Amino acid sequence: MPIRELQYPVEPYNKVNRLKERANYALETIHQIVNSCPILHVSFQAPNSPFPVVLPMIGQMGSFSRPSADLGDVLDLYLHGYVSSRMMKIARSSSSGASSEGTGAAGAGEEAEAGLPLTVAASHLDGLVLALTPNAHSYNYRSAVLFGRATMVTDPAERLYAMELVTDSVVPGRWPHTRVPPNAAELQSTSILRVRIVSGSAKIRSGPPHDERGDMEDEALLDRVWTGVVPVHTVMGEPVAGGYNRVGEVPGYLEEWRKEANKDAEEFAREAAVKEVDSKKVGN
Amino acid sequence: MPIRELQYPVEPYNKVNRLKERANYALETIHQIVNSCPILHVSFQAPNSPFPVVLPMIGQMGSFSRPSADLGDVLDLYLHGYVSSRMMKIARSSSSGASSEGTGAAGAGEEAEAGLPLTVAASHLDGLVLALTPNAHSYNYRSAVLFGRATMVTDPAERLYAMELVTDSVVPGRWPHTRVPPNAAELQSTSILRVRIVSGSAKIRSGPPHDERGDMEDEALLDRVWTGVVPVHTVMGEPVAGGYNRVGEVPGYLEEWRKEANKDAEEFAREAAVKEVDSKKVGN
Secondary structure, eight states, X not given: OOSSOOBOOOOTTTOOOSSGGGEEOBHHXXXXXXXXXXXXXXXXXXXXXXXXXXXXXOEEEEOSSOTTOXXXXXXXXXXXXXXXXXXXXXXXXXXXXXXXXXXXXXXXXXXXXXXXXXXXXXXXXXXXXXXXXXGGOEEEEEEXXXXXXXXXXXXXXXXXXXXXXXXXXXXXXTGGGSSOSOOXXXXXXOOEEEEEEEEEEEEEEOSSOOOOHHHHTOHHHHHHOOOEEEEEEEEEOOOEEOTTOOOSSOOHHHHHHHHHHHHHHHHHHHHHHHSOOOTTTTTO | OOSSOOXXXXXXXXXXXXXXXXXXXXXXXXXXXXXXOSSEEEEEOOTTOSSOEEEEEOEEEEOSXXXXXXTTSOOEEEEEOTTOHHHHHHHHHHHHHGGGGOXXXXXXXXXXHSSEEEEEEEEEXXXXXXXXXXXXXXXXXXXXXXXXXXXXXXXXXXXXXXXXXXXXXXXXXXXXXXXXXXXXHHHHHOXXXXXXXEEEEEEEEOSSOOOOXXXXXXXXXXXXXXXXXXXXXXXXXXXXXXXXXXXXXXXXXXXXXXXXXXXXXXXXXXXXXXXXOOTTTTTO
Protein backbone atom coordinates (compact mmCIF):
# COMPACT_ATOMS: atom_id res chain seq x y z
CA MET A 1 0.00 0.00 0.00
CA PRO A 2 1.40 3.40 -0.96
CA ILE A 3 2.48 5.57 1.93
CA ARG A 4 0.56 8.53 0.55
CA GLU A 5 -2.72 8.17 -1.27
CA LEU A 6 -2.21 8.56 -5.02
CA GLN A 7 -4.44 10.99 -6.88
CA TYR A 8 -5.07 11.49 -10.58
CA PRO A 9 -3.93 14.88 -11.86
CA VAL A 10 -6.75 17.38 -12.26
CA GLU A 11 -6.91 18.40 -15.92
CA PRO A 12 -9.52 20.51 -17.70
CA TYR A 13 -11.26 17.39 -19.02
CA ASN A 14 -11.53 15.46 -15.73
CA LYS A 15 -12.15 18.35 -13.35
CA VAL A 16 -15.47 18.17 -11.55
CA ASN A 17 -16.93 21.65 -11.96
CA ARG A 18 -20.31 21.26 -10.33
CA LEU A 19 -20.84 20.16 -6.72
CA LYS A 20 -17.10 20.00 -6.11
CA GLU A 21 -17.61 18.60 -2.61
CA ARG A 22 -18.66 15.34 -4.25
CA ALA A 23 -15.46 15.06 -6.28
CA ASN A 24 -12.74 12.54 -5.59
CA TYR A 25 -9.51 11.99 -7.51
CA ALA A 26 -8.01 9.16 -5.44
CA LEU A 27 -6.89 6.19 -7.52
CA GLU A 28 -8.21 3.73 -4.95
CA THR A 29 -11.70 5.25 -4.93
CA ILE A 30 -11.93 5.45 -8.71
CA HIS A 31 -10.52 1.97 -9.32
CA GLN A 32 -12.88 0.48 -6.73
CA ILE A 33 -15.91 1.99 -8.49
CA VAL A 34 -14.70 0.74 -11.89
CA ASN A 35 -13.81 -2.78 -10.76
CA SER A 36 -17.15 -3.33 -9.03
CA CYS A 37 -19.16 -2.14 -12.03
CA PRO A 38 -20.44 -5.05 -14.14
CA ILE A 39 -20.99 -2.91 -17.25
CA LEU A 40 -18.63 -0.11 -18.24
CA HIS A 41 -19.63 2.46 -20.84
CA VAL A 42 -16.74 3.02 -23.21
CA SER A 43 -16.80 6.03 -25.49
CA PHE A 44 -14.57 7.16 -28.34
CA GLN A 45 -14.81 9.53 -31.23
CA ALA A 46 -15.79 7.77 -34.45
CA PRO A 47 -14.22 8.92 -37.69
CA ASN A 48 -16.70 10.67 -40.00
CA SER A 49 -19.49 10.95 -37.45
CA PRO A 50 -20.47 13.75 -35.11
CA PHE A 51 -21.74 11.14 -32.63
CA PRO A 52 -19.25 9.46 -30.30
CA VAL A 53 -19.48 5.68 -30.13
CA VAL A 54 -20.61 4.33 -26.75
CA LEU A 55 -20.26 0.61 -26.08
CA PRO A 56 -21.25 -1.32 -22.98
CA MET A 57 -18.25 -3.52 -22.17
CA ILE A 58 -16.79 -5.72 -19.46
CA GLY A 59 -13.52 -4.51 -18.03
CA GLN A 60 -11.25 -4.74 -15.06
CA MET A 61 -8.23 -2.87 -13.76
CA GLY A 62 -5.03 -4.67 -12.97
CA SER A 63 -1.29 -4.71 -13.44
CA PHE A 64 0.32 -7.40 -15.56
CA SER A 65 3.82 -6.34 -14.58
CA ARG A 66 2.89 -6.40 -10.90
CA PRO A 67 -0.18 -8.62 -10.38
CA SER A 68 -0.11 -8.07 -6.61
CA ALA A 69 -0.67 -4.33 -7.03
CA ASP A 70 -3.57 -3.07 -4.94
CA LEU A 71 -6.45 -0.84 -5.95
CA GLY A 72 -4.65 2.34 -4.94
CA ASP A 73 -1.70 1.69 -7.25
CA VAL A 74 -1.24 2.76 -10.85
CA LEU A 75 -3.21 0.21 -12.87
CA ASP A 76 -4.24 -0.44 -16.47
CA LEU A 77 -7.79 -1.09 -17.57
CA TYR A 78 -8.30 -4.30 -19.53
CA LEU A 79 -11.33 -4.39 -21.79
CA HIS A 80 -12.72 -7.53 -23.25
CA GLY A 81 -13.14 -6.78 -26.91
CA TYR A 82 -15.73 -9.32 -27.90
CA VAL A 83 -18.43 -6.78 -28.76
CA SER A 84 -16.38 -4.05 -30.33
CA SER A 85 -14.93 -4.99 -33.65
CA ARG A 86 -15.19 -1.38 -34.83
CA MET A 87 -13.16 -0.22 -31.88
CA MET A 88 -10.51 -2.84 -32.48
CA LYS A 89 -10.07 -1.60 -36.03
CA ILE A 90 -9.66 2.00 -34.89
CA ALA A 91 -7.39 1.02 -32.01
CA ARG A 92 -5.19 -0.91 -34.40
CA SER A 93 -4.95 1.92 -36.87
CA SER A 94 -4.42 4.59 -34.22
CA SER A 95 -1.63 2.69 -32.50
CA SER A 96 0.78 3.76 -35.21
CA GLY A 97 -0.06 7.32 -36.18
CA ALA A 98 -1.53 8.55 -32.94
CA SER A 99 1.40 10.62 -31.75
CA SER A 100 0.94 13.06 -34.63
CA GLU A 101 -2.53 13.81 -33.30
CA GLY A 102 -1.12 14.83 -29.89
CA THR A 103 -3.09 17.69 -28.45
CA GLY A 104 -0.98 17.95 -25.35
CA ALA A 105 -4.06 17.23 -23.29
CA ALA A 106 -2.54 14.09 -21.86
CA GLY A 107 0.44 15.99 -20.59
CA ALA A 108 2.48 12.82 -20.77
CA GLY A 109 5.29 11.31 -22.83
CA GLU A 110 5.30 9.55 -26.17
CA GLU A 111 3.99 6.26 -24.86
CA ALA A 112 0.87 7.81 -23.34
CA GLU A 113 0.11 9.51 -26.67
CA ALA A 114 -0.18 6.23 -28.56
CA GLY A 115 -3.47 4.43 -28.87
CA LEU A 116 -7.15 5.22 -29.24
CA PRO A 117 -8.34 7.93 -26.82
CA LEU A 118 -11.14 6.42 -24.72
CA THR A 119 -13.40 7.67 -21.99
CA VAL A 120 -14.72 4.98 -19.67
CA ALA A 121 -17.61 5.56 -17.29
CA ALA A 122 -18.72 3.40 -14.35
CA SER A 123 -21.81 4.29 -12.32
CA HIS A 124 -23.57 2.71 -9.35
CA LEU A 125 -27.00 3.75 -8.12
CA ASP A 126 -27.22 3.46 -4.32
CA GLY A 127 -30.52 5.13 -3.53
CA LEU A 128 -33.42 7.38 -4.46
CA VAL A 129 -33.25 10.56 -2.40
CA LEU A 130 -36.76 11.93 -1.90
CA ALA A 131 -37.01 15.52 -0.69
CA LEU A 132 -39.79 18.05 -0.12
CA THR A 133 -39.45 19.50 -3.61
CA PRO A 134 -38.64 17.88 -6.96
CA ASN A 135 -35.68 20.24 -7.27
CA ALA A 136 -34.05 18.82 -4.13
CA HIS A 137 -34.53 15.19 -5.22
CA SER A 138 -31.34 13.33 -5.94
CA TYR A 139 -29.68 9.95 -6.18
CA ASN A 140 -27.18 8.39 -3.88
CA TYR A 141 -24.55 7.22 -6.35
CA ARG A 142 -20.94 6.49 -7.04
CA SER A 143 -19.68 7.35 -10.49
CA ALA A 144 -16.22 7.31 -11.97
CA VAL A 145 -14.75 8.26 -15.29
CA LEU A 146 -11.35 7.32 -16.68
CA PHE A 147 -9.49 8.81 -19.63
CA GLY A 148 -6.89 6.75 -21.37
CA ARG A 149 -5.40 5.38 -24.56
CA ALA A 150 -6.20 1.90 -25.73
CA THR A 151 -4.01 -0.49 -27.64
CA MET A 152 -4.42 -4.15 -28.51
CA VAL A 153 -2.66 -6.59 -26.21
CA THR A 154 -0.53 -8.95 -28.29
CA ASP A 155 1.70 -10.65 -25.70
CA PRO A 156 0.16 -14.12 -25.11
CA ALA A 157 0.96 -14.14 -21.38
CA GLU A 158 -0.60 -10.72 -20.86
CA ARG A 159 -3.66 -11.77 -22.87
CA LEU A 160 -4.14 -14.79 -20.62
CA TYR A 161 -3.64 -12.63 -17.53
CA ALA A 162 -6.35 -10.24 -18.74
CA MET A 163 -8.81 -13.02 -19.65
CA GLU A 164 -8.51 -14.56 -16.21
CA LEU A 165 -8.77 -11.13 -14.56
CA VAL A 166 -11.97 -10.30 -16.45
CA THR A 167 -13.56 -13.74 -15.98
CA ASP A 168 -12.88 -13.73 -12.25
CA SER A 169 -14.31 -10.21 -11.98
CA VAL A 170 -17.70 -11.66 -12.95
CA VAL A 171 -17.52 -14.58 -10.49
CA PRO A 172 -14.40 -14.78 -8.31
CA GLY A 173 -12.66 -18.11 -8.79
CA ARG A 174 -14.65 -19.03 -11.89
CA TRP A 175 -11.61 -19.32 -14.20
CA PRO A 176 -9.98 -22.38 -12.56
CA HIS A 177 -13.40 -24.06 -12.33
CA THR A 178 -13.89 -24.05 -16.11
CA ARG A 179 -12.09 -25.63 -19.05
CA VAL A 180 -8.86 -23.65 -19.28
CA PRO A 181 -6.58 -22.60 -20.83
CA PRO A 182 -8.42 -21.31 -23.89
CA ASN A 183 -7.61 -23.21 -27.06
CA ALA A 184 -5.99 -21.65 -30.11
CA ALA A 185 -9.31 -20.74 -31.76
CA GLU A 186 -10.58 -19.06 -28.59
CA LEU A 187 -7.35 -17.14 -28.15
CA GLN A 188 -7.54 -15.97 -31.72
CA SER A 189 -11.16 -14.84 -31.51
CA THR A 190 -10.74 -12.89 -28.27
CA SER A 191 -9.44 -9.36 -28.43
CA ILE A 192 -8.12 -7.60 -25.35
CA LEU A 193 -7.55 -3.89 -25.11
CA ARG A 194 -5.22 -2.37 -22.56
CA VAL A 195 -6.05 1.20 -21.60
CA ARG A 196 -3.19 3.24 -20.17
CA ILE A 197 -4.93 5.68 -17.87
CA VAL A 198 -4.12 9.34 -18.27
CA SER A 199 -6.53 10.72 -15.71
CA GLY A 200 -9.81 10.14 -13.98
CA SER A 201 -12.25 11.36 -11.41
CA ALA A 202 -15.09 10.14 -9.23
CA LYS A 203 -18.22 11.75 -7.91
CA ILE A 204 -20.08 10.38 -4.92
CA ARG A 205 -23.25 11.31 -3.10
CA SER A 206 -24.66 9.61 -0.04
CA GLY A 207 -26.84 10.44 2.92
CA PRO A 208 -30.35 11.74 3.53
CA PRO A 209 -32.14 14.48 1.57
CA HIS A 210 -31.57 18.18 2.08
CA ASP A 211 -34.08 20.92 1.37
CA GLU A 212 -34.01 24.68 1.17
CA ARG A 213 -34.71 26.66 4.32
CA GLY A 214 -37.99 28.04 3.00
CA ASP A 215 -39.43 24.55 2.57
CA MET A 216 -38.02 23.33 5.87
CA GLU A 217 -39.99 26.05 7.63
CA ASP A 218 -43.25 25.11 5.91
CA GLU A 219 -45.02 23.12 8.67
CA ALA A 220 -47.89 21.97 6.45
CA LEU A 221 -45.43 20.74 3.84
CA LEU A 222 -43.38 18.84 6.44
CA ASP A 223 -46.58 17.19 7.68
CA ARG A 224 -47.57 16.15 4.18
CA VAL A 225 -44.48 14.96 2.27
CA TRP A 226 -42.52 11.83 3.21
CA THR A 227 -38.79 12.50 2.92
CA GLY A 228 -35.98 10.01 3.04
CA VAL A 229 -34.05 7.54 0.96
CA VAL A 230 -35.07 4.36 -0.84
CA PRO A 231 -31.86 2.30 -0.83
CA VAL A 232 -31.11 0.64 -4.18
CA HIS A 233 -28.83 -2.31 -4.70
CA THR A 234 -28.20 -5.19 -7.06
CA VAL A 235 -29.22 -8.72 -6.19
CA MET A 236 -27.99 -11.97 -7.67
CA GLY A 237 -30.88 -14.41 -7.48
CA GLU A 238 -30.96 -18.19 -7.11
CA PRO A 239 -28.82 -19.70 -9.87
CA VAL A 240 -30.81 -21.39 -12.66
CA ALA A 241 -29.14 -24.48 -14.14
CA GLY A 242 -28.82 -24.56 -17.94
CA GLY A 243 -30.08 -27.40 -20.14
CA TYR A 244 -26.86 -29.41 -20.20
CA ASN A 245 -25.79 -28.84 -16.61
CA ARG A 246 -25.03 -32.10 -14.78
CA VAL A 247 -23.62 -30.74 -11.54
CA GLY A 248 -26.38 -31.31 -9.00
CA GLU A 249 -25.46 -28.69 -6.46
CA VAL A 250 -24.49 -25.10 -7.17
CA PRO A 251 -20.80 -25.00 -6.23
CA GLY A 252 -19.74 -23.43 -2.95
CA TYR A 253 -17.39 -20.82 -4.42
CA LEU A 254 -20.35 -19.45 -6.39
CA GLU A 255 -23.00 -19.65 -3.65
CA GLU A 256 -20.83 -18.28 -0.88
CA TRP A 257 -19.69 -15.36 -3.01
CA ARG A 258 -23.23 -14.66 -4.24
CA LYS A 259 -24.74 -14.55 -0.75
CA GLU A 260 -21.88 -12.49 0.63
CA ALA A 261 -22.03 -10.02 -2.27
CA ASN A 262 -25.81 -9.66 -1.88
CA LYS A 263 -25.44 -8.99 1.83
CA ASP A 264 -22.65 -6.47 1.28
CA ALA A 265 -24.61 -4.64 -1.43
CA GLU A 266 -27.69 -4.36 0.76
CA GLU A 267 -25.69 -3.07 3.71
CA PHE A 268 -23.81 -0.61 1.55
CA ALA A 269 -27.01 0.92 0.15
CA ARG A 270 -28.59 1.08 3.60
CA GLU A 271 -25.55 2.77 5.07
CA ALA A 272 -25.40 5.21 2.14
CA ALA A 273 -28.99 6.18 2.96
CA VAL A 274 -28.00 7.59 6.35
CA LYS A 275 -24.33 8.44 6.19
CA GLU A 276 -23.09 11.57 4.44
CA VAL A 277 -20.09 10.88 2.29
CA ASP A 278 -16.86 12.51 3.27
CA SER A 279 -15.30 12.46 -0.15
CA LYS A 280 -11.86 12.96 1.34
CA LYS A 281 -12.23 9.70 3.22
CA VAL A 282 -13.85 7.42 0.65
CA GLY A 283 -11.77 4.43 -0.27
CA ASN A 284 -9.50 4.54 2.78
CA MET B 1 -50.53 2.31 -31.00
CA PRO B 2 -49.07 2.45 -34.51
CA ILE B 3 -50.42 -0.11 -36.95
CA ARG B 4 -46.94 -1.12 -37.98
CA GLU B 5 -44.04 -1.22 -35.58
CA LEU B 6 -41.76 1.79 -36.10
CA GLN B 7 -38.05 1.15 -36.53
CA TYR B 8 -35.08 3.50 -36.44
CA PRO B 9 -33.22 3.72 -39.75
CA VAL B 10 -30.07 1.63 -39.87
CA GLU B 11 -27.12 3.96 -40.48
CA PRO B 12 -23.40 3.21 -40.39
CA TYR B 13 -23.11 4.56 -36.85
CA ASN B 14 -26.01 2.66 -35.28
CA LYS B 15 -25.71 -0.62 -37.16
CA VAL B 16 -25.00 -3.60 -34.94
CA ASN B 17 -22.14 -5.38 -36.68
CA ARG B 18 -21.39 -8.16 -34.25
CA LEU B 19 -23.94 -10.78 -33.18
CA LYS B 20 -26.60 -9.31 -35.44
CA GLU B 21 -29.23 -11.71 -34.14
CA ARG B 22 -29.21 -9.71 -30.90
CA ALA B 23 -29.94 -6.43 -32.68
CA ASN B 24 -33.23 -4.60 -32.48
CA TYR B 25 -34.19 -1.30 -34.07
CA ALA B 26 -37.81 -1.04 -32.88
CA LEU B 27 -38.63 2.29 -31.25
CA GLU B 28 -40.73 0.60 -28.57
CA THR B 29 -37.93 -1.77 -27.52
CA ILE B 30 -35.30 0.96 -27.45
CA HIS B 31 -37.49 3.50 -25.65
CA GLN B 32 -38.48 0.89 -23.06
CA ILE B 33 -34.84 0.15 -22.26
CA VAL B 34 -34.01 3.87 -21.99
CA ASN B 35 -37.02 4.82 -19.86
CA SER B 36 -36.44 2.02 -17.35
CA CYS B 37 -32.75 2.86 -16.93
CA PRO B 38 -32.13 5.00 -13.82
CA ILE B 39 -28.75 6.27 -15.04
CA LEU B 40 -28.09 7.14 -18.68
CA HIS B 41 -24.57 7.62 -19.97
CA VAL B 42 -24.48 10.69 -22.19
CA SER B 43 -21.47 11.24 -24.43
CA PHE B 44 -20.39 14.10 -26.64
CA GLN B 45 -17.22 15.30 -28.25
CA ALA B 46 -15.49 17.99 -26.20
CA PRO B 47 -13.76 20.82 -28.02
CA ASN B 48 -9.97 20.67 -27.73
CA SER B 49 -9.81 17.18 -26.23
CA PRO B 50 -9.31 13.79 -27.83
CA PHE B 51 -11.46 12.26 -25.06
CA PRO B 52 -15.25 12.37 -25.39
CA VAL B 53 -17.13 13.60 -22.34
CA VAL B 54 -19.29 10.95 -20.67
CA LEU B 55 -21.79 12.07 -18.04
CA PRO B 56 -24.15 9.95 -15.98
CA MET B 57 -27.53 11.68 -16.21
CA ILE B 58 -31.20 11.18 -15.51
CA GLY B 59 -33.44 11.27 -18.54
CA GLN B 60 -36.78 10.20 -19.87
CA MET B 61 -38.42 9.98 -23.27
CA GLY B 62 -41.70 11.69 -23.92
CA SER B 63 -43.62 13.93 -26.25
CA PHE B 64 -44.54 17.43 -25.17
CA SER B 65 -46.71 18.01 -28.22
CA ARG B 66 -48.54 14.73 -27.67
CA PRO B 67 -48.18 13.66 -24.01
CA SER B 68 -50.34 10.59 -24.56
CA ALA B 69 -47.86 9.15 -27.08
CA ASP B 70 -46.88 5.59 -26.27
CA LEU B 71 -43.41 4.04 -26.13
CA GLY B 72 -43.52 2.92 -29.76
CA ASP B 73 -44.09 6.45 -31.07
CA VAL B 74 -41.55 9.04 -32.12
CA LEU B 75 -40.38 10.61 -28.85
CA ASP B 76 -37.83 13.12 -27.62
CA LEU B 77 -35.37 12.43 -24.84
CA TYR B 78 -35.42 14.96 -22.00
CA LEU B 79 -32.26 15.20 -19.95
CA HIS B 80 -32.09 16.85 -16.61
CA GLY B 81 -29.12 19.17 -16.82
CA TYR B 82 -28.24 19.62 -13.19
CA VAL B 83 -24.85 17.95 -13.43
CA SER B 84 -23.66 19.09 -16.80
CA SER B 85 -22.86 22.76 -16.93
CA ARG B 86 -20.14 22.12 -19.51
CA MET B 87 -22.64 20.42 -21.76
CA MET B 88 -25.13 23.25 -21.42
CA LYS B 89 -22.50 25.72 -22.58
CA ILE B 90 -21.64 23.64 -25.62
CA ALA B 91 -25.31 22.94 -26.38
CA ARG B 92 -26.04 26.65 -26.25
CA SER B 93 -23.17 27.55 -28.53
CA SER B 94 -23.81 24.71 -30.99
CA SER B 95 -27.47 25.54 -31.39
CA SER B 96 -26.57 28.37 -33.73
CA GLY B 97 -23.65 27.25 -35.88
CA ALA B 98 -24.24 23.52 -35.95
CA SER B 99 -25.69 23.26 -39.42
CA SER B 100 -22.37 24.18 -41.00
CA GLU B 101 -20.88 21.05 -39.47
CA GLY B 102 -23.48 18.82 -41.16
CA THR B 103 -21.97 15.52 -42.20
CA GLY B 104 -25.10 14.20 -43.77
CA ALA B 105 -25.06 11.37 -41.24
CA ALA B 106 -28.38 12.39 -39.82
CA GLY B 107 -30.04 12.12 -43.19
CA ALA B 108 -32.60 14.65 -42.05
CA GLY B 109 -33.56 18.26 -42.62
CA GLU B 110 -32.22 21.49 -41.20
CA GLU B 111 -33.92 21.17 -37.84
CA ALA B 112 -32.35 17.80 -37.08
CA GLU B 113 -28.92 19.23 -37.83
CA ALA B 114 -29.13 21.85 -35.10
CA GLY B 115 -27.93 21.14 -31.59
CA LEU B 116 -25.14 19.30 -29.86
CA PRO B 117 -24.62 15.75 -31.23
CA LEU B 118 -25.08 13.32 -28.34
CA THR B 119 -24.86 9.59 -27.93
CA VAL B 120 -26.91 8.20 -25.06
CA ALA B 121 -26.45 4.69 -23.72
CA ALA B 122 -28.75 2.70 -21.42
CA SER B 123 -27.79 -0.76 -20.19
CA HIS B 124 -29.43 -3.31 -17.92
CA LEU B 125 -27.69 -6.38 -16.58
CA ASP B 126 -30.12 -9.32 -16.31
CA GLY B 127 -27.86 -12.25 -15.51
CA LEU B 128 -24.43 -13.86 -15.38
CA VAL B 129 -24.25 -16.61 -17.99
CA LEU B 130 -21.82 -19.28 -16.82
CA ALA B 131 -20.65 -21.74 -19.46
CA LEU B 132 -18.11 -24.57 -19.65
CA THR B 133 -15.36 -22.28 -20.91
CA PRO B 134 -14.51 -18.65 -20.10
CA ASN B 135 -14.85 -17.86 -23.79
CA ALA B 136 -18.53 -18.89 -23.80
CA HIS B 137 -19.37 -16.90 -20.68
CA SER B 138 -21.73 -14.00 -21.26
CA TYR B 139 -24.24 -11.65 -19.70
CA ASN B 140 -27.96 -11.57 -20.13
CA TYR B 141 -28.50 -7.90 -20.84
CA ARG B 142 -30.56 -5.25 -22.57
CA SER B 143 -28.66 -2.29 -23.94
CA ALA B 144 -29.78 0.60 -26.08
CA VAL B 145 -28.04 3.53 -27.67
CA LEU B 146 -29.63 6.68 -29.07
CA PHE B 147 -28.09 9.30 -31.34
CA GLY B 148 -29.55 12.76 -31.37
CA ARG B 149 -29.07 16.49 -31.21
CA ALA B 150 -29.60 18.35 -27.97
CA THR B 151 -30.88 21.87 -27.48
CA MET B 152 -31.93 23.78 -24.37
CA VAL B 153 -35.63 23.83 -23.66
CA THR B 154 -36.75 27.41 -23.14
CA ASP B 155 -40.55 27.21 -23.30
CA PRO B 156 -41.77 27.33 -19.67
CA ALA B 157 -44.62 24.87 -20.26
CA GLU B 158 -42.31 22.36 -21.91
CA ARG B 159 -39.78 22.79 -19.12
CA LEU B 160 -42.43 22.00 -16.52
CA TYR B 161 -43.61 19.01 -18.57
CA ALA B 162 -40.06 17.64 -18.67
CA MET B 163 -39.44 18.21 -14.95
CA GLU B 164 -42.57 16.31 -14.03
CA LEU B 165 -41.74 13.55 -16.54
CA VAL B 166 -38.25 13.08 -15.11
CA THR B 167 -39.34 13.26 -11.45
CA ASP B 168 -42.10 10.73 -11.97
CA SER B 169 -39.68 8.42 -13.78
CA VAL B 170 -37.80 8.04 -10.50
CA VAL B 171 -40.94 7.38 -8.41
CA PRO B 172 -44.25 7.32 -10.30
CA GLY B 173 -46.63 9.88 -8.83
CA ARG B 174 -43.96 11.63 -6.78
CA TRP B 175 -44.42 15.05 -8.44
CA PRO B 176 -47.94 15.81 -7.15
CA HIS B 177 -46.94 14.57 -3.68
CA THR B 178 -44.25 17.23 -3.28
CA ARG B 179 -44.22 21.02 -3.13
CA VAL B 180 -44.98 22.04 -6.71
CA PRO B 181 -44.80 23.97 -8.93
CA PRO B 182 -41.13 24.92 -8.68
CA ASN B 183 -40.53 28.51 -7.65
CA ALA B 184 -38.74 31.07 -9.80
CA ALA B 185 -35.30 30.31 -8.35
CA GLU B 186 -35.74 26.57 -8.94
CA LEU B 187 -36.93 27.10 -12.47
CA GLN B 188 -33.96 29.31 -13.17
CA SER B 189 -31.41 26.87 -11.76
CA THR B 190 -32.76 23.83 -13.61
CA SER B 191 -31.65 23.22 -17.16
CA ILE B 192 -33.49 20.82 -19.41
CA LEU B 193 -32.10 19.46 -22.67
CA ARG B 194 -34.34 18.08 -25.37
CA VAL B 195 -32.67 15.52 -27.61
CA ARG B 196 -34.23 15.06 -31.04
CA ILE B 197 -33.45 11.46 -31.86
CA VAL B 198 -31.83 10.73 -35.20
CA SER B 199 -31.36 7.01 -34.80
CA GLY B 200 -30.82 4.25 -32.29
CA SER B 201 -30.41 0.57 -31.73
CA ALA B 202 -30.74 -2.05 -29.04
CA LYS B 203 -28.95 -5.27 -28.32
CA ILE B 204 -30.44 -7.97 -26.15
CA ARG B 205 -29.28 -11.34 -24.91
CA SER B 206 -31.26 -13.74 -22.78
CA GLY B 207 -31.45 -17.45 -22.10
CA PRO B 208 -29.13 -20.19 -20.89
CA PRO B 209 -25.45 -20.64 -21.80
CA HIS B 210 -24.24 -22.19 -25.04
CA ASP B 211 -20.97 -23.99 -25.55
CA GLU B 212 -18.97 -25.26 -28.47
CA ARG B 213 -19.58 -28.83 -29.62
CA GLY B 214 -16.11 -29.99 -28.57
CA ASP B 215 -16.75 -29.01 -24.95
CA MET B 216 -20.29 -30.36 -24.99
CA GLU B 217 -18.89 -33.80 -25.87
CA ASP B 218 -16.36 -33.73 -23.02
CA GLU B 219 -18.07 -35.95 -20.43
CA ALA B 220 -15.58 -35.24 -17.67
CA LEU B 221 -15.97 -31.51 -18.22
CA LEU B 222 -19.77 -31.75 -18.11
CA ASP B 223 -19.52 -33.67 -14.85
CA ARG B 224 -17.23 -31.06 -13.34
CA VAL B 225 -18.44 -27.56 -14.35
CA TRP B 226 -21.74 -26.07 -13.19
CA THR B 227 -23.42 -24.25 -16.07
CA GLY B 228 -26.39 -21.95 -15.95
CA VAL B 229 -27.43 -18.41 -15.23
CA VAL B 230 -27.29 -16.28 -12.09
CA PRO B 231 -30.22 -13.87 -12.54
CA VAL B 232 -29.35 -10.27 -11.66
CA HIS B 233 -31.84 -7.56 -10.82
CA THR B 234 -32.16 -4.30 -8.93
CA VAL B 235 -33.91 -4.12 -5.58
CA MET B 236 -35.30 -1.08 -3.82
CA GLY B 237 -34.96 -1.74 -0.10
CA GLU B 238 -37.05 -0.57 2.84
CA PRO B 239 -37.30 3.23 2.72
CA VAL B 240 -35.20 5.03 5.34
CA ALA B 241 -36.78 8.23 6.69
CA GLY B 242 -34.61 11.36 6.65
CA GLY B 243 -33.88 13.51 9.69
CA TYR B 244 -36.74 15.98 9.21
CA ASN B 245 -39.37 13.51 7.99
CA ARG B 246 -42.60 13.77 9.97
CA VAL B 247 -44.83 11.44 7.96
CA GLY B 248 -45.10 8.32 10.10
CA GLU B 249 -45.95 5.82 7.43
CA VAL B 250 -44.26 5.43 4.06
CA PRO B 251 -46.97 6.51 1.61
CA GLY B 252 -48.90 3.91 -0.36
CA TYR B 253 -48.01 5.21 -3.83
CA LEU B 254 -44.35 4.70 -2.95
CA GLU B 255 -44.62 1.35 -1.18
CA GLU B 256 -46.98 -0.25 -3.69
CA TRP B 257 -44.83 0.83 -6.61
CA ARG B 258 -41.61 -0.28 -4.87
CA LYS B 259 -42.89 -3.77 -4.07
CA GLU B 260 -44.41 -4.22 -7.51
CA ALA B 261 -41.25 -3.02 -9.25
CA ASN B 262 -39.09 -5.35 -7.15
CA LYS B 263 -41.32 -8.30 -7.97
CA ASP B 264 -41.36 -7.46 -11.68
CA ALA B 265 -37.58 -7.07 -11.78
CA GLU B 266 -37.01 -10.41 -10.09
CA GLU B 267 -39.41 -12.18 -12.42
CA PHE B 268 -37.91 -10.54 -15.47
CA ALA B 269 -34.39 -11.68 -14.58
CA ARG B 270 -35.56 -15.18 -13.76
CA GLU B 271 -37.42 -15.46 -17.04
CA ALA B 272 -34.43 -14.07 -18.95
CA ALA B 273 -32.37 -16.90 -17.44
CA VAL B 274 -34.38 -19.54 -19.22
CA LYS B 275 -35.99 -17.92 -22.23
CA GLU B 276 -34.04 -17.17 -25.38
CA VAL B 277 -34.78 -13.73 -26.73
CA ASP B 278 -36.49 -13.49 -30.05
CA SER B 279 -35.22 -10.05 -30.91
CA LYS B 280 -37.93 -9.62 -33.51
CA LYS B 281 -40.54 -10.00 -30.81
CA VAL B 282 -39.08 -7.96 -27.97
CA GLY B 283 -41.26 -5.09 -26.95
CA ASN B 284 -44.42 -6.39 -28.55
